[in-house]
Amino acid sequence: MTWEPRPVPDVTPETEPFWKGASEGRLLLSECQDCGLVYHYPRVLCPDCFSEDVEWLEADGEGEVYSYSVTRTMSGWPKEDLPLVVAYVELDEGPRLMTNIQADQDVVDVGTRVTVRFKETETNDIAIPVFVPISAER
């Protein structure tokens, strides 16, 4: 993937800590202090028990590919950024989040262990998490 910097997500009051955390190299999840659910994306109420007692949990940033698809053509996306690996990564903390795998598609499979990296956006204090295969890092 070569498209840098990435476009800026819509930042809302309850998601701003997530995006700012990413700009500091931290992957933040939400953890319900009442029922213990660790969830993604951020919400002010626990989507299981509706508790307002929700805190940020810094994830280790590792997990495995739950599924993925490789987009070959896409209107409105920079051609040099294709093919693009879109994936759901299941984090070790539990939640599955949609992301990109920044790697050649032939080293990505369901179950591939991955670790988080952060991509700058057009705004200094907002970054987005993407993942790379751990094996490729060694």
Add this chain to the structure above:
Amino acid sequence: MAANEPVYIAGAFEHPTREAPDKSEMQLHAEVAKGALDDAGLPKADVDAFFTAGVPEYEFALSPLVVADYLGLDVSYADTTDYGGSSYIAHVGHAASAIRDGKCDVALVTLAGRPRSRGQATGSGARELRTMQDSFERIYGATNISMYGMAARRHMHEYGTTPEQLAEVRVAASQHAQYNDQAMYQDPVTVEDVVESKVVADPLHLLDCCVISDGGGALVIVSEDARAELNRKCVEVLGHGESPSHHDAGRIDLTTTGAVQSGRRAFEEAGLAPEHVDYASIYDSFTITVLEAIEDLGFCAKGEGGEFIEGGTLQAPDGDLPFNTDGGGLCSNHPANRGGMTKVVEAVRQLRGEANPEVQVDADVAIAHGTGGSIATRHGAATVVLGGEDR
């Protein structure tokens, strides 16, 4: 009205156009509304309830109000439940409930749109950040096709489903489309044609994806009293179920859809089971959409869909589960990127004996099932069980 009062689909109309560069979206709504009322044999003045959803050229602009205004409708009941393409199947159930509640007697449901003429690259277009969730999804270049591709990949991983098995869905649809003069793609294709077609977002190929078409459709749903006045074969609404499904706080299961709930509820209400179904209209945005729906509706066990559809199961008139005999969204029509309406229309044709003769099934019970939105994020599932008049 009693809770078990029979309710009927009296009119069904599919716009013949697949490309409408010289018409407005409102004009298409009007043409399908007139088509369905003419089919039922009812004047516009009898319409006292109106249902529509997803008027794309007027996004967030109060769909039922702008369309009802254009049509000059004088109604006492309206609903714009929007589950994407499954909306119009949900509307059938909502109309039936409203009629049974005595809120109305004649309900009109319309769908229209012009994505083809507007040059929309449906399914392969990059991010448009409209909802807060989009910032966690479409920011990554997730397209409709890549999201369904992820579902297909996971299904293949868990159950050993193959691209060739998915291709069987397209093959069956194309076999039916050859008899439909209005179908966008009328040439039968083989499994090899599908798996050798261009990969768009693997494991999905170009021929795993539905068409992009302009046009629309409409339905007229009536009470028992209104039906008694009509000289038209009608179709009974026997059962309805629906289910909005979502990301589930990060626990999304890409192999399962809301059809598990919507199908169960629809069959329960009808007092019937999958083995009673003679014909199935199943939303076919992509081949994987059909495969997962077949499993989730209970036509086979979870994970066995690939094997189930091999060998012509879906092909009319002789397969065990003839489906989408108009060619479906894969080959014929996917008006306004929303295929639920045409699913009901073809089920009505089958139950009235008005399908193309080469694919006409001896059907007493049919289902129409929709999956709208994206099965990889949020989707609505809606199912209706329909019965023929002479069953």
